[in-house]
Amino acid sequence: MKTNDKNRAVIAESIARAWKDESFKNDLVNNPKATLEAAGASIDAGHDVVVVENTDTVVHAVLPLQSEQAQHSDQIDAGLEELRNLSDGVEVRVHRDTASKSHVALPQAPAAAQQLSDADLEQVAGGKGSHNAATQGTVVQTGASVTTTLVETEIEVGTAVAVVVVPCFIS
Numbered sequence: 001m002k003t004n005d006k007n008r009a010v011i012a013e014s015i016a017r018a019w020k021d022e023s024f025k026n027d028l029v030n031n032p033k034a035t036l037e038a039a040g041a042s043i044d045a046g047h048d049v050v051v052v053e054n055t056d057t058v059v060h061a062v063l064p065l066q067s068e069q070a071q072h073s074d075q076i077d078a079g080l081e082e083l084r085n086l087s088d089g090v091e092v093r094v095h096r097d098t099a100s101k102s103h104v105a106l107p108q109a110p111a112a113a114q115q116l117s118d119a120d121l122e123q124v125a126g127g128k129g130s131h132n133a134a135t136q137g138t139v140v141q142t143g144a145s146v147t148t149t150l151v152e153t154e155i156e157v158g159t160a161v162a163v164v165v166v167p168c169f170i171s
Contacts (some may be wrong), residue, residue: 010041060105131170
């Protein structure tokens with residue numbers, strides 16, 4: 001599911017929208033497959049999607065399919081290094097995507113995310129176009145938990161910088 005450029009853009013846009021719209025966030029967390037499909041993602045029948053939400057005390061790390069891990073070993077190693085720098089009070093939960101299930105980690109919203117305009121959300125999400133650089137990356141992140149990515153799109157949100165590039169290894 002996450003290897004498709006359009007799906008990555010839809011996931012990124014959905015995360016940015018969830019930061020601003022609590023009702024949408026609840027739909028995304030409680031019925032992720034239907035919510036992402038309604039937003040334009042193409043998800044195979046029988047493929048399950050689980051959204052896990054980061055909090056102040058819990059960070060979710062999502063690993064790619066076993067067959068894809070070798071090609072992403074640098075990003076996984078960088079993400080592991082970032083996990084080592086988390087404070088002792090933060091629990092880390094690791095998930096691995098499978099051929100029939102994808103996990104999406106929903107980062108905590110940057111403090112100023114409620115003030116984002118729809119145009120800002122589009123910029124954060126990298127747009128829906130398959131040629132946008134943001135659709136080629138591999139991680140979702142916020143200033144609260146940072147991971148090395150291949151490609152990033154940044155937008156200043158007040159004093160915070162929100163970075164959204166999907167799918168995620170560490171978020």
